[in-house]
Amino acid sequence: MTTHADPAAAIEPATAFAGAATGKIICNACPVLCNISEGRSGACDRYANLQGVLTRLDPLVLLKKPIHSTSSAMPPEEAEPERLFVTGIGATTTYPDYKPAPFIVSSRGAGVDTVTVVTEGIFSYCSFKVKIDTDRYLGPEQASVRCEGELVGHVTTAEYGSQMLSLGGVHHLTGGSKKEGRVACETMLKLGNKAAVTLEIEGGSSVVVQAGKAPIINGVTERRMRVGCGSATIGIFAPQWREHVDEVIVVDDHITGVLTEHQAGRYLDMPPAGIRIIGKKSTPGRYFQVAQPGMGWGGTDITDPLTIVERIDEKKAWPGMRVLFVSTTGEDFAYFVLNEALQLKSAVMPDAVQKVVDRIGENCEPALCTVLFLGGAGGSLRAGVTENPILLTRSIKDRLTKVTCGGAESYVWPGGGIMVMADVSCMPDNSFGTVPTPAIVAPIEFSLTLADYLALGGYADQVRTLDDVLQRAKHVIQ
């Protein structure tokens, strides 16, 4: 087998006479079906017949960046100071799948022959999981997420300091209207290629999401991810407040903390300040549901902190008592002193208190959107790697074969199939493409030792050396 040209195409009447000519191959990369002689390129100048092999001339992306190795499949790079990794970007795909993958490359690392099978996979089953570092209310869990009015995903379980979206997927790509599929596909393409996408959450907010960038929620750029919940903030900063204030209330959508009731305040022998706040008391000094979720303080709808004060206990509070209200990011704060009538009166915040408020901010990480690609490579794509696809699946499960996406580390979800997850920020720019199905095209590489590759029924006669790829395939090194 020396040609990737579809054998079926050779018996088409239109091209049958060409068979008499020697050394010609039919390029089936596009409907033109060029008949290409040895040493020439087709009408597109993108595919050529090089020694009987249909060869892609478009640049294949090679990464200079070493791929972090966690398995035996990719030995340490001590043998090669400048190791090159061939990515699936620009590798193109084959169709039907049983044809060997476009590039099966062998290179030597630390004395062990490694093989990387490189392809651009067409993923019908794939989605993007988006983590948005914010406590601001984006919308209820399970709410629909729309782009340009079309359903493209939903809000999923909130995680630590973050709201989570699940976008794309087979039901939106091909299960709905044609327009829904098209918009879902475009949304996924943009997310994967690190472009900004504006999403509308039903019953919630409008959010602009871009991998590696801060989310923009209802037109406001989020800056900080909270330092912790209200209770955690109390736990972290209690000793620093001890000398400068008599009470601190940390407003948070999840758990609002009250310093003198909290275990942290008690341990520091702080006298109860007697400020009773609304909400459902959990354990001492920790309150749930103090307010509704919203765009105010700490992801609540609070804009005036005094609205959460239910009453002030006259037996415990005292005139001159110093009270700080602060959010979990330190972005919102207010300082009060009790007057003779035990009313909270706004006062100038002392520098020592401001310093601790600022420290909350310093301890917040920048709010980011992170986008993970999740794709199923357990289907026919495997046939481009081996004639016995289950052996590839097992080899991945056994960690003999390493899977990367555009050179980016991936996590393979345990269980059936080959479900890979990769951070699009670690992939080269514009790694993703689309086909009109609609479906997403993404680079995927399988790396393993040559011995393991042959053992799983790999296309031994298709293995090319890295030097050969460098010499014969047009490429760019990033």
Place this chain on the structure above:
Amino acid sequence: MGDQATRAVLADGRDHWQHGPIDLIIEVWGEPAAVSAAKKLAWQGFSGILPALVEELAALRQPLQQHQPAQFNGAVAQRMLAACEPFAAQFITPMAAVAGAVADEVMAIFAQAPGITKAYVNNGGDIAATVKPGESLKIAVFDVVTRKIGTVPIYFEAPWRGVATSGWRGRSFSLGIADAVTVLAATAAQADAAATMIANAVNLEHAAIQRAPACALKDDTDLGELLVTTAVAALPAALVAQALRAGADTAQECVSRGLIAAALLQLQGQWHTTGHDSRLTFWEK
């Protein structure tokens, strides 16, 4: 799947649509919603262009015969024919305008779409544009020999919406020796056909010029056994001027017949412009 149209957004935000030999760079200005709607519409039509061309490909590769009008079904094929017919007295196949005609076909969507202020579709150097009142576009032309850059302006008041370049250095074969002939015309297809014919006319016989039968270089070429230029070594300045004059005559004829607005001919550092548009400033350093 390899045989399907693909699209990607380049790092600078331009669109890159590709299908077999068709390779488009697209940029559209206007209301964001309108731009996105127009791109969607254009993309829907895009994947059908190549299969329709392939259906009539054999006939499109045949030379046009004067007084024997050809007929084609496909919209792009008809654009190719219309652009090439004025040159049927000489050897020409509709393929001379294929790149420009594809650019025009995609551009037709943007030109008609509401909310678009300007747009261009660049099919490997053959460019279709649209501009609304008050808008203009500058297309840069690069001289590979002198490394100078010129600009071809496209503006609303003039009817010229197509720019195309032909020459032996380009992707398509040329019978002539011009480094590049850039033409401004009403459509990209017309510019494409005229640039091909003018570049063919920039010619002379000299030992410094290497030629080979087109069919010896590429399979399935529409040029058959015609000799195409494969290399041009340095020519005496007087001969460069002579070859340019030959091309300039053809260019002037195209202008006189109303087929094109202007042409820029480049050969070994010398250049010649033909055209009547006063706002056409080919060489701005």
